[in-house]
Amino acid sequence: MSLLAQIVNGIALGAGYALLAVGWSVLLGSARLVNFAHGQLYMLGAFITWWGTSALGLPYFVAIPLAVAGAAILGMMMQLLMTRLTLRQDLVSLMLVTLAFGYIFTGGASLIFGGDPQQIPSPGMEHRFIVFGAHLAYQDLVIIFCALGLYAATWWVLTKTNMGRIVRGVAEDPKLAQLYGISPAKVYIGVFVFAAASAALAGALIAPRSPILTSIGFEEVIITFLVVVIGGIGNILGGLIAGFGLGIFTALFGAYVSPAYSMAAAFAVLLVFLIVRPQGLKTS
C-alpha cells in the first residue's frame, strides 16, 4: 500500500482515537477530574448497542442512543457516589475508585452479555470504497464526521456559552464559583455524564470494526490517556490533532516497522513529549 493509503488509514484510525478521548479531555482539562473506567464505558457502549440490535431487534443507528443514554445514567450514578471525593479534588482516590468501577463494569457485563465475542451489525461496515488505495468502510466516514462534529460542539460549548464558562470557572476555582450561586457538584455531574456518554458513543461507533469482548477497555483507556496528554490537558483542539496524529503514526509504524510494537512506539512518543514538551500541543 502506498504512503498516502497508509495516511488515509491513519486518519480513519485517528478519528476513532480522538472520539474516544474527547470526554476525558473535558473531564481532566476542564473539570480536573479523572475516570479510569472510561475504557469500560466504551465497552458498555459497544455491548449495549450490540444488545439493542440482537436482543431488542433495533436498527443499529437506533441502538446507539440507547447505549449513550445507558452510559450517561451510569456516569451520573458514579459521580453521585463520588461527590465527596470530587468536591475534595482527591485525584488519587478518584483514580482508585474509578478503576474499581471499571472492574465492576467488566464483571457485570460478562455476567449479563456473556463471555463470547460478538459482532455489532452495522450497515456502515457492509459497503467499502477506495480512497488513494486505502479501503475504507462507510463506518469510517461516520466516525470521522462524528469526531469532527463532537469536537466542534464541545469547543463551542466550552468557549462560547455560559454553561462552558461555568464549567471552566468551576475547574479553576470551585470554591470561588460557589459565591456566585454555582453548584460545583452539579457541574461535576454534568461533565461526568458527558464524558461517560461520549465514551459510549465511541464504543458504539468504533466497535463494529472488529469483534467485541467484555474484557476490552484497557487499551482504550491507554489510548485516551496518550491523546489527552499529547494534545495538552484541557486543549480541545490539541486533543483532536493528537488523536489524528496518533492514528497516522500508528498506521505508518504498523505498515513500515511492525504492528506488534506500534503501541510501545506510541508510548515512546508520549515519553518524548513529556520530557521535551510537558504542556503537550498547548501553546500557552
Add this chain to the structure above:
Amino acid sequence: MTALLEVSDIRVRYGNSPAVQGVSLSVAAGELLAIAGANGAGKSTLVNAIAGWSRGPAHVEGTVTLSGRDISRLTAQERSRMGVALVPEARGVFGDMTLEENLLMVKAPQEGTGRTYEVEDIYGVFPQLRDRTHAQTSTLSGGERQMVAIGRALRAAPNLLILDEPSVGLAPRLVLEILHHIRELVEDGLAVLLVEQNVKAALEVCDRLSLLEQGRVIVTGTADEMRDDERTVHAYLGGLRS
C-alpha cells in the same frame, strides 16, 4: 433604619482554635459598615461566615438573618441566590477567562433581590474596564482585577455586598477611587459590609465602623465618632487626630 442584615452572636472556630467569639452586628440598606482590625483579628473569618463560605473546615455557630429570614443554615450558593455577594480576599477572579467572560458567567437569580447589572452597567461603574474587555483576567493589574471581582459580584444582583480587603496591594489613590465607587453604590441603596485595614480610607466612605480585636467587636460608632475614638486614633490613625 431597619436592618437588612442581622448577625447575632456568631462564633467561628477552626478545630479547637476560636477565630470569632460572639460577634453581633447589623447593616441596613443604603448603609456602609466597615470592619477594621489587625491581622488575625478574625475579620475575614467573620465575613466568610456571614456568606456561608470557607476555604477551610470552619465550625460556625450563631444566627444570620437577611431581610428577617434566617439564612444561617444555607450554603454559600443558596445565600448568593438570596442576594448576599462576597468578594473574597485576594481578588477572586477566574484568571483563565477574559474580563468579559468573568462578568458574563454570573447571572442574577430568578426571584428579585437587588438591582440587576448588565455588563454595560458594570462598565458604567468602572469605565476603565471597558477597554480591557477581551483581556485575559490574569494579565490585568491588581486594581483592574479588584474591579472585575466587584463587578462580577454586582452581576449577581445582590442586596448585600461584602468586600474583604479590596485595598490590599493597591496604590492609595486607587484605593480611594474604588471606595468612592462603592460609596456610590451605597447611595443607590445597596447594603455594604467592608473589611478594611486602611482605617483612614474606610472612615472616608463608611457610615459606621466596628473595630475587631481577637474575634470580638471592641467598639462600634459612626464615622465621626470613630475619628475621635482613642483606640482607633491610637492604633490605626498614627496617633494623630485628623
